[in-house]
Structure formats: structure tokens, C-alpha cells
Amino acid sequence: MLKKHNYSAAELLTILSARQLSDGQVVFAGVGIPLLAATLAQRLRCPGLTILFEGGVIGAFIEPGKLPPSTNDQRCTKRANMVLGSAEVLLLLQRGYVDVGFMGGAQVDQYGNLNSSFIGDPARPKTRLPGTGGGNDIASLAQMIVAMKHEKRRFVEHVDFITSPGYLRGGETRQASGLLAGGMFRVVTDLAVFGFEAEKRRMQVISLNPGVSREALQDNTGFTLDFAPHLGVTEPPTDQELELLREFDPERLYTA
Amino acid sequence: MAKNNGKSRAATPQSYLELREDLLRRDRSLRDKVVSLEEATSFVRDGDSVGIGGSTMSRTPMGMVWALARAGRKRLTCARSIVSSDGDLLFASGVCDHIVTSWFSQGILWGVSKVMRHHVETGKARYDEWSHMAMGMRFRAGAMGVPFMPIRSMLGSDVRKQRPEAKEIDCPFTGEKLLLVPALNPDVALIHVQRCDAYGNAQIDGLQFMDIDLAMAANKVILTTERIVSNDQIRRAPDQTKIPFFAVDAVVELPFGCAPHECYGVYEPMLRHMEYYVGLVNADPVKGMRDYMDRFVYGPKSWSEFLALIGIEELLEAARAGESIYDA
Numbered sequence: 001m002l003k004k005h006n007y008s009a010a011e012l013l014t015i016l017s018a019r020q021l022s023d024g025q026v027v028f029a030g031v032g033i034p035l036l037a038a039t040l041a042q043r044l045r046c047p048g049l050t051i052l053f054e055g056g057v058i059g060a061f062i063e064p065g066k067l068p069p070s071t072n073d074q075r076c077t078k079r080a081n082m083v084l085g086s087a088e089v090l091l092l093l094q095r096g097y098v099d100v101g102f103m104g105g106a107q108v109d110q111y112g113n114l115n116s117s118f119i120g121d122p123a124r125p126k127t128r129l130p131g132t133g134g135g136n137d138i139a140s141l142a143q144m145i146v147a148m149k150h151e152k153r154r155f156v157e158h159v160d161f162i163t164s165p166g167y168l169r170g171g172e173t174r175q176a177s178g179l180l181a182g183g184m185f186r187v188v189t190d191l192a193v194f195g196f197e198a199e200k201r202r203m204q205v206i207s208l209n210p211g212v213s214r215e216a217l218q219d220n221t222g223f224t225l226d227f228a229p230h231l232g233v234t235e236p237p238t239d240q241e242l243e244l245l246r247e248f249d250p251e252r253l254y255t256a
Numbered sequence: 257m258a259k260n261n262g263k264s265r266a267a268t269p270q271s272y273l274e275l276r277e278d279l280l281r282r283d284r285s286l287r288d289k290v291v292s293l294e295e296a297t298s299f300v301r302d303g304d305s306v307g308i309g310g311s312t313m314s315r316t317p318m319g320m321v322w323a324l325a326r327a328g329r330k331r332l333t334c335a336r337s338i339v340s341s342d343g344d345l346l347f348a349s350g351v352c353d354h355i356v357t358s359w360f361s362q363g364i365l366w367g368v369s370k371v372m373r374h375h376v377e378t379g380k381a382r383y384d385e386w387s388h389m390a391m392g393m394r395f396r397a398g399a400m401g402v403p404f405m406p407i408r409s410m411l412g413s414d415v416r417k418q419r420p421e422a423k424e425i426d427c428p429f430t431g432e433k434l435l436l437v438p439a440l441n442p443d444v445a446l447i448h449v450q451r452c453d454a455y456g457n458a459q460i461d462g463l464q465f466m467d468i469d470l471a472m473a474a475n476k477v478i479l480t481t482e483r484i485v486s487n488d489q490i491r492r493a494p495d496q497t498k499i500p501f502f503a504v505d506a507v508v509e510l511p512f513g514c515a516p517h518e519c520y521g522v523y524e525p526m527l528r529h530m531e532y533y534v535g536l537v538n539a540d541p542v543k544g545m546r547d548y549m550d551r552f553v554y555g556p557k558s559w560s561e562f563l564a565l566i567g568i569e570e571l572l573e574a575a576r577a578g579e580s581i582y583d584a
Contacts, residue, residue, distance in 0.1 A: 031364050032364055054388060055311060055312075055314070055463050055465070056463050056464065056465065057463075069313060069363050069364070069365050069525060069527070070312040070313060070314075070338075070363055070364060072311040072312040072313070072314045072338065072463065072465070073312070073313065073314055073518060073524070073525070074314070074462055074463070074518060074520045074521065074524065074578070074581050075524070075581075076463075077462060077463065077520075077581065078581060083462060083463055083464075084464075085392070085464050085465065085466065085468065085469075086311060086337055086388065086392055086463075086465045086466050087389060087392025087393060087395075087396055087466060087469065090388060090389035090392060091389070093389075093409075094389070094407070094408050094409070117385060117414070117415065122414070122418070125376075125377055126377075127368070127373065127377070128368075128372065128373050128376040128377050128383065129368055130359050130360055130361035130368060130369070130372075131357070131358055131359045131360055131383075131385045132358055132359065132385060132386075132387050132388065132415055133338060133358050133359035133388050134358070134387070134388040134389070135387075136358075136387040136388075136409055136410055136413055136415050137387045137388055137389040137390075137409040137410075140387075140408065140409035140410065140411065140412075140413070141408060141409055161414045162412070162413045162414040162415075163413065163414065163415055164413070165411075165412045165413045168412050173412075174412060177411050177412030177433070178408070178411040178412065178424070178432065178433025178434070178435075179408070179411050179412050180408070180432065181408075253365065
């Protein structure tokens with residue numbers, strides 16, 4: 001679908017999610033596209049963005065071409081403000097110091113619940129996935145941005161397993177379960193940008209990516225989409241954004 | 257000695273008096289605790305619950321896991337913040353049939369571990385999933401000598417539904433819902449550090465993960481270390497000492513003891529070896545893993561011989577990258 005553009009789906013995804021961040025925020029970023037997008041935002045528009053990693057890093061400053069293979073590697077600490085224990089950095093989420101949680105997802109549903117644990121019945125799984133890591137903690141305790149590839153099998157009505165909570169079954173169900181803070185804010189894909197409607201807490205399209213029609217988006221989604229009344233069109237990636245992104249990930253470790 | 261009675265300590269917190277009694281029975285005197293890697297394996301008994309330090313590919317006590325496989329330990333329950341290829345080896349060697357962690361795969365660069373999938377999906381082994389913070393708070397409770405810690409994550413999720421060991425309560429002060437996660441006091445902790453003295457005063461550089469809580473929670477601690485240094489050297493920078501000697505039961509000097517994973521400031525992961533490994537085992541999680549173990553685990557006469565198989569060039573490259581963390 002994106003073949004006619006001069007960027008890959010993963011690059012578009014990274015750049016669009018980077019645009020969701022603002023200067024001065026404290027962002028807790030997962031490995032992969034979130035780490036890369038937060039770094040891109042930090043170097044392009046948000047010099048005062050503070051990046052946290054679950055390995056125990058505050059104020060990460062990733063170097064071009066030296067992307068870490070996980071958020072627990074020593075590369076994450078280079079030029080950071082502080083290193084601390086894993087529990088300590090996660091407790092910053094619970095205390096409320098984190099403005100945005102930022103992660104990827106294997107499967108998402110209409111209420112923004114994420115699954116990274118099981119495909120199929122968890123009792124007899126078709127596939128055992130790696131699991132939550134810090135994802136459940138981040139999604140339970142902070143406003144969330146999720147960056148993920150848009151595929152019908154990944155955008156489902158109900159996830160097979162709620163690893164990281166969105167709005168659970170919609171409405172007030174998240175709060176009722178005891179999750180008093182945080183919640184899904186944006187889901188960014190290579191096809192569109194989504195927000196969540198204030199009452200039902202259901203996902204809605206707020207902006208279509210360049211060259212994507214409503215019909216094409218619906219065809220690639222496993223549940224009936226709601227569209228925001230004032231539907232936007234995403235600005236395509238700029239040369240500056242693409243150039244910097246490729247400088248950071250020359251080997252396409254995260255953006256293959 | 258710890259009592260397991262076939263009952264895994266990973267499930268329920270130990271009674272406080274039993275925890276204290278286990279500690280009283282330990283020889284906590286200031287004494288030389290240096291043993292060989294092979295001798296250190298005798299501190300772990302079949303069926304023990306074992307806490308593993310480091311996280312993902314960082315400061316993993318790989319040498320100790322490797323030695324346990326060679327010693328033929330069985331039925332361990334292993335808990336770690338995040339599990340990488342150490343978990344593949346634990347499962348495939350038969351050392352461990354139960355892993356307690358928040359994330360288990362070789363690393364995000366390689367997708368989902370086929371070795372983990374093979375063992376978990378066929379029911380050969382068990383993977384209990386907790387959130388990362390829950391793992392940390394379970395070790396913290398263990399280190400504090402209390403039976404649980406309250407947390408505000410996992411609530412509402414299916415991760416929580418799969419863990420009846422955790423209990424929801426209404427807070428007696430505020431009425432808010434909280435999740436109580438049970439203390440984890442492993443029989444043994446395996447932790448790799450950059451340096452320690454012969455008594456076990458251990459200094460950790462860089463990311464410490466959950467290792468300090470793990471050390472204080474465990475009923476026994478085996479340290480592997482890049483270098484054994486003098487007690488005088490430890491005393492020159494006591495602020496760098498993260499684990500006190502009286503919590504430590506054995507010290508093994510093991511250079512490149514995390515290979516092919518990384519040790520902060522000393523070496524980065526040996527990614528070519530990791531890629532070779534992942535290619536082999538994900539192509540065929542049974543035969544590939546057996547071939548890998550025959551060649552790299554059971555084949556070598558010593559840890560040094562294993563390192564030689566990784567290759568001097570890759571070790572030097574990893575070391576150069578590791579030390580570069582201190583460059584301006």
C-alpha cells in the first residue's frame with residue numbers, strides 16, 4: 001500500500017509516533033520503534049524530552065548507529081542523567097512522574113487492550129509470545145502511545161489475552177478494576193492515527209495517513225471503525241525526519 | 257538447609273520464622289569463600305528455586321547456568337526480571353522446568369524464541385508471567401522480610417487472572433484496590449558482578465537491575481565475578497559495594513562470565529555468536545539446541561575453552577565496545 005512512497009512502513013510509523021511527543025515531557029519508552037521515535041523527537045523538536053528505559057535509565061541520549069539490542073543494555077546508559085534499579089524506574093510510573101508511556105504491540109483491540117502473551121486459548125496456546133515485560137506496568141500507570149504495524153490479524157475486536165490494559169471493556173471498566181490513572185491516548189500505525197472516544201473509550205480514527213482511504217483502513221481492521229467528526233490527514237514524513245531517522249538506524253535494526 | 261519438600265517456593269511466601277531460621281543456619285562469618293565454578297554448582301540442589309541476576313542479555317550469570325547444565329541439575333524453578341537465551345539453555349538442558357519472569361525470548365532482534373515456545377506450548381515446561389514491576393516488588397518483599405508488597409499494576413489484566421498467587425485487597429486506609437504480590441525468597445541467587453573480594457563484598461557498575469533485592473532475598477548467594485580484588489580495594493570505594501559479604505556464600509572468579517551476553521563496562525553482547533545461536537535453535541528448537549549444547553556446553557573442557565569457541569576476535573571486539581561506555 002505504501003510502495004509508491006520513499007519511506008518504509010516502519011519508518012512512517014516511527015516518524016508519526018515521534019510527532020506525538022512534546023518538549024518537556026517525561027516519556028517511558030520500550031525497545032524498538034518507541035525508543036527510536038522518542039530519540040528522533042528529542043533530536044528534532046524536543047531537546048527537553050526526558051527518556052526513561054525499564055533497564056533503569058533516566059534521561060537517555062542514544063547515539064546514532066548505536067541502538068541498543070534491548071532497554072537493558074549498557075548502550076542505553078551512555079550520556080544519561082542517571083542509572084537506577086529496574087524496580088525504581090518502574091516505580092516512577094506508579095508515583096506519577098511519567099507523562100507518556102510509549103510502546104509497541106503485537107495485537108490490539110477496539111478498547112486499546114494489548115496482547116503480547118498468547119495467540120489462541122491461553123490454556124492451550126497456538127503461540128506463546130514473550131510476555132509483558134514492563135508493558136503491563138506502563139499501560140496500567142501512564143498515558144499511553146502505542147506504535148504498531150497495521151494488519152487485520154493485529155487489529156481485532158477482542159484480544160486473545162489482555163497483557164497490557166487499555167480501557168478493558170470500555171466505559172468505566174478500567175477505573176473499576178482499580179486502575180485509577182493513565183489509559184490509552186494514541187495508537188499510531190502505518191495506516192492511521194487513532195484516539196479514544198471520551199465516554200465509551202472505544203478507538204476512533206483521528207487522522208488517515210497519506211494515500212490511505214477509509215475503505216482501505218476498514219478492510220485492514222478486524223472491527224468496525226469509528227471516525228472522528230473532523231478527520232485529519234497525516235502530513236507525510238519530511239526529508240529532515242527521514243534523514244535523521246536513517247542516521248540513527250543505518251542498519252535498519254528497528255525499521256526493517 | 258532450605259526445605260523444599262517438592263513444593264516450589266516460587267508460589268507462596270515462606271513463613272517469617274522459617275526465613276529467619278534459614279538465615280541463622282548460614283555461616284555468615286568473614287571468611288574466604290572462593291570456589292571453582294564446578295564446586296559452586298554443589299550450592300544448588302535439584303528442585304531448588306533459583307533467582308537469576310541481570311536482565312535480558314545484561315550481566316547474565318551465563319557461566320553459572322552453563323555449569324549447572326554440565327552438572328546435570330534438575331527441576332529448578334528459576335525467577336528472573338527478564339529471561340533471554342539463558343532460559344533456552346535452562347529449559348533445553350533439563351536443568352529447569354519452570355520459569356517465573358515478565359518476558360522470555362532471546363531478544364527483540366530475533367522475534368519469539370522457538371525454544372521457549374517448544375517447551376511451553378508442549379507442556380514440557382512452565383512459564384509463569386508477572387509484570388516486570390511485580391517481579392521487582394516480589395524480590396523487594398523478599399529482601400524486606402515481609403510476605404508481600406502492594407502494587408497498582410496488573411489489576412484488570414489477564415496477566416493478573418493467571419496469577420491466583422497474587423491477592424487483590426481494598427486498602428484499609430484509602431479503600432482503593434491494590435494487588436498484593438507475594439515475596440520471593442529463592443533458595444539460591446546466581447549473580448554476576450564486575451568485582452568482589454574473597455569474602456563476597458561485591459561491586460556492581462552501571463545497571464543493577466533487581467540484583468540487590470535478589471541478593472538480600474535469597475537464602476544463599478553464589479557470585480561469579482570478572483575479577484576477585486583485595487578487601488583493601490573494596491574499602492577504597494565502599495559506595496560502589498552493592499552486596500555485603502554476609503549475604504554471600506560462594507565466590508567464583510570467572511572472566512567473561514556473562515558470555516555471550518554483556519557485562520557493563522567490560523564487554524557488550526557477542527552478537528555474531530548470538531545470531532549464530534538463534535539461527536541454529538530457531539530453525540530447529542530440538543535438534544538445533546542439542547547441537548549447540550553438544551558443541552558449546554557439554555563439549556568444552558572448561559569455561560576458557562568455551563570462550564575460545566566463541567573466538568578471540570569476537571571477545572576482543574565485545575570488550576572494546578564494553579569499555580567504550582567510559583569514553584567521553
